[in-house]
Every structure is written in C-alpha cells, then in structure tokens.
Amino acid sequence: xxxxxxxxxxxxxxxxxxxxxxxxxxxxxxxxxxxxxxxxxxxxxxxxxxxxxxxxxxxxxxxxxxxxxxxxxxxxxxxxxxxxxxxxxxxxxxxxxxxxxxxxxxxxxxxxxxxxxxxxxxxxxxxxxxxxxxxxxxxxxxxxxxxxxxxxxxxxxxxxxxxxxxxxxxxxxxxxxxxxxxxxxxxxxxxxxxxxxxxxxxxxxxxxxxxxxxxxxxxxxxxxxxxxxxxxxxxxxxxxxxxxxxxxxxxxxxxxxxxxxxxxxxxxxxxxxxxxxxxxxxxxxxxxxxxxxxxxxxxxxxxxxxxxxxxxxxxxxxxxxxx
Amino acid sequence: xxxxxxxxxxxxxxxxxxxxxxxxxxxxxxxxxxxxxxxxxxxxxxxxxxxxxxxxxxxxxxxxxxxxxxxxxxxxxxxxxxxxxxxxxxxxxxxxxxxxxxxxxxxxxxxxxxxxxxxxx
Numbered sequence: 001x002x003x004x005x006x007x008x009x010x011x012x013x014x015x016x017x018x019x020x021x022x023x024x025x026x027x028x029x030x031x032x033x034x035x036x037x038x039x040x041x042x043x044x045x046x047x048x049x050x051x052x053x054x055x056x057x058x059x060x061x062x063x064x065x066x067x068x069x070x071x072x073x074x075x076x077x078x079x080x081x082x083x084x085x086x087x088x089x090x091x092x093x094x095x096x097x098x099x100x101x102x103x104x105x106x107x108x109x110x111x112x113x114x115x116x117x118x119x120x121x122x123x124x125x126x127x128x129x130x131x132x133x134x135x136x137x138x139x140x141x142x143x144x145x146x147x148x149x150x151x152x153x154x155x156x157x158x159x160x161x162x163x164x165x166x167x168x169x170x171x172x173x174x175x176x177x178x179x180x181x182x183x184x185x186x187x188x189x190x191x192x193x194x195x196x197x198x199x200x201x202x203x204x205x206x207x208x209x210x211x212x213x214x215x216x217x218x219x220x221x222x223x224x225x226x227x228x229x230x231x232x233x234x235x236x237x238x239x240x241x242x243x244x245x246x247x248x249x250x251x252x253x254x255x256x257x258x259x260x261x262x263x264x265x266x267x268x269x270x271x272x273x274x275x276x277x278x279x280x281x282x283x284x285x286x287x288x289x290x291x292x293x294x295x296x297x298x299x300x301x302x303x304x305x306x307x308x309x310x311x312x313x314x315x316x317x318x319x320x321x322x323x
Numbered sequence: 324x325x326x327x328x329x330x331x332x333x334x335x336x337x338x339x340x341x342x343x344x345x346x347x348x349x350x351x352x353x354x355x356x357x358x359x360x361x362x363x364x365x366x367x368x369x370x371x372x373x374x375x376x377x378x379x380x381x382x383x384x385x386x387x388x389x390x391x392x393x394x395x396x397x398x399x400x401x402x403x404x405x406x407x408x409x410x411x412x413x414x415x416x417x418x419x420x421x422x423x424x425x426x427x428x429x430x431x432x433x434x435x436x437x438x439x440x441x442x443x444x
Contacts (some may be wrong), residue, residue, distance in 0.1 A: 024369060030392035031346035031365040046364065054366025061373065 006033060008043055015055035017062045063302030068294070071246035073182035074232055077129075077189065078251055080141065080178040082225045083171060084126030084192025085199070087119035089217050090167065092200045112161025114151045119163075121147040122171065123193065125178070130190030134183040145175040165276075169283060170218070170257040177254060222258035225251050249297060253290040260286055328410050332371050334361055336380060336399060336407045343384040343398040372397060380406055 009029045013021055032047060043051070060069050094111050111119065121144040129137030148171050155162035162168075199220065226248070233248035235241075264274035264282040274282070328336070331353070338344060338352035350363050363371075375381040380403035384396040399407070 026393040027346060027395045028365050028369060030394065031350070031368070033392065034347040035350065035365070047366075050364035050366035054370055057366075057370050058373075066374075 004041055005036065005043070008041075009033070009047075009051075012043060012048065012051045013055075015052060016058050020058050020062070060298070063298050064304065065298040065301050067242035067244055068246045068250075068298060071236075071243035071250060072177075072180035074236075074243065074247045075229070075250035076178045076180040076182070077186045078225060078228050078232065078247065079174040079254060080126055080129055080137075080181065080186070081188040081192045081195075081228070082221055082251075082254070083122050083144075083174040083178065084189050085196040085224065086171070086217065086221045087122035087126070088193050088196025089200050089221075090119045090163070091116065091123070092197060093203070093217070111163040111167065112155075114155055114160050115163035115167070118144070118147045118151050118168075118171075122175075125175075126189035126192050129178075129181055129186045130188075131185065133185060134181045137181050137186065137189075138179055141175055141178045141181065145172065145179075148172055148175065166218070166261050166279065169260070170221075170254055173254040173257050173287075177250065218258040219262060222255040225255045225258075229255075246294070246297070249294045252293060253287055256286040256290040257283060328406070330357075331361060331363060331367070332375060333407075333410060335363075335368075335371055335375065336403055336410075339381065339397060339399040340404070340407060343396040345387075345394040345396050347394075349397070375403070379403075 006029055009032050010025065013025050013028065016025075032043070057066070057069055060066055090111050094115075125137070125140040125144040128140035132140075148168055151162045151168065154160065203216075229248040229251040233245040236243045236247065237245060260279060260283045261274065263286060264278050265272075267282075268274060268278075334353045334356050335349060337356055338349055344352060346365060346368060350365070350368060353361055353363055372381060376383075379400055381397050382400050384398040386396070387394045
C-alpha cells in the first residue's frame, strides 16, 4: 500500500515534465523516502523547494534553455549591486524627512522615514551578500523584499511618508532577481555603496541643490544595469558559455521599470502628468515587453532542439551549446 | 578535456571513483567527503547527474528493487575519470602554488616579528 508521504512526493513530482517523470519518478521518490527520518507525513519545506527548483530546471532543460537557469546567479549579482547603488543614492540624496523633492514634471518625491528603513534594508542586503555566504545573502534580500512590500500597508495605516511607487516597483523586481544569488560571497553588491556615493558626490558638485532626482537617478541606474549586463553577456558569448546573452535579457525588466515614468510622460501631451493608473499600465506593458525576449529565446531554443533540421545548429547561437 | 566542474559535481565524481552508487548512497558519500558541508537534496543531485550524464562523465550502471523501491546505480565513465584526474591535478597545482607563497610570506614576516617582540620586551 502506498504511504501518504509517498503519495505527496509523487503529487509534487507532477510539476516535472511528463517524459522526465516517467524515467525518474520512482527513483527520486525512493531517494526522498530514504532520507526522511521518523514518521513524517508531509514533505519538508526544504524538499518542496528542492522539487520545485528541480522541476523548473527540468522544464528549461527540456526546452534547451538550461543556460537561462545557469545565468540567473550572474543576473542576481548584477541586480543586487544595482539595488545597492540606487539605495545609496536615495539615502544620500533625498530627504528622509517628509519634505518633498520637486521633479521636472511638477510632481514630488520623498522617501520619508519608511523609505529610510526600506533602502537601509537593501544596503544591509548588499553588504551581507558580500561578506557572508550566499544563503545568508539570500535571506537578507528576502528580508529587504518583505520590508519593501510592507511599506505600502504600513504607510496606509499610519501617517508616515513612504517612497513613491516608481521607486519601490523596480526595487521589487531587482530583489526577486537577486533571490537567485549563488552560494558563494559576491564581491560586487557591497561596491554599490561607494559607486552610489561617488555618483551623488559628482552630481552634488555639479548641481548643489537636490543633487538626486528620479529624472536622472533612475535612468542612470537603468543604463548602468544594461551596460553591466551587456558586458557579462559579451564575455559569455565570446567564451561560447551556455549562459550566452541571458544575463542581459534577464536585467531588461528591472531596467525597463526604472524608466516607466519617463515612458508614460513621453506618451502624454506636453506638460501633462501621468496618473497612477497610467503609470501602472505602463509598468505592466514595460514588464511584458522586457520579458518577451527571454520567452522568445527559450521558445526558439526549444524549437531548434525538437526540430534540429529546421534551423541552423543550435550550438552556433548566442545562447551556447545545449548541454 | 576542459569542463568547468562546480563543487557538487566534483564531489559526485569523486564519490563515484571508488564504486557505483545509487542516489541515497551518493548523497551520503558526498556529505562524508565534504565533512557535512555539502548536503545535496535529491532534486539537486538528479539535476547534476543529468548534466554529468549529458557530458558523458557518468552513466547508469544497474538497477535494483529493494523493499519495493527502485535503486539506480551510477558509475564513473572513462571520460569522467579523465576529467576528475585533470581537475584534481589543476587543484593540486593551485594548492601547491598557494602553499609556497604562504610559506614565503611567513618566512618574510618572522624576522620582523622577532625584532618587534625584542623591542617591546
């Protein structure tokens, strides 16, 4: 008779591609059951996470997009470094007091006390990822993500000022990507602090009053992120590494979210200010458009794998060899 | 042959160097080899085995049914043995180079330490 625990492992294995499940399910369930101690009735959270990650990996592998999964740690390090750079800029350059900062389009920007806590959390995450093993870095990123999400209900329930959504949304996307940090310590995230400070210092020297405004901070962060992603992608493509151009494709979405306000303002008639709903719609469109190249790359790769005669040899693409 | 081995893959190949092992046996052996530092979970293990099999470094050896449960054993291929040897030599050369440099550094420091200790005393 099948035990409830075994049934539950088999239910989770349904997340895997059917062909893989047919080949490996019995063997994997046996290994999980051998590792279980005592009279456990449910798979542990660690096993559930392991199975979900394994299933995602196998679906990508089945589509020949294993390089995408392998590129995630590089993209995660870039994302956390950018989150650290921009948090440093916000903390140094924007008042934490509820005094508003005028923007070019006539609206106002402040990070308030809640912003100081949130962006402080991102600095801690960046530093933690550089001085502690990856697991602790990921926990620090998860904590910063929780802070960023809870800012909204906390601000609604209290009279405390919070950062604008245009500051929080790109940070959320960067944080989600940063959860894929690799196991080892990362050099780059902590360097985000001096890089951010240097940029603010340079702007202060050139433009004394309110050196930091979102009209240049966020586009600058987008450009920095894209440049870094492009450099990493060029290195991988030249080495014929299977991660190929994926690091660049993965940072397109957070980079796009940094310029949502600029895109929305550009679409409006002269001097008009975008409404909240227009910004939300623009953010959704930018995210879909930025994620499309990743989906197209994965789909094309899967097609080449299934119909090798229809296209040039997959190994000649920018996404490296299949294995 | 140049293949960039990550630590779990290196330990899996090392674990298979002595004899073919099944999933649970591999997890236990990798844990022992790394003194408990690398704790593979099955999803991660089988992902690594898939890649190593694709690279022809590992292959399925045999299957057994024990207490109604399937055990598939994996073995190191000749190519896997060559890659493991090459990687071990590369790491050994790095360790020797680092040890020599650290020894030289220590010998440079010793006279200064003695002099400082003498001065303080």
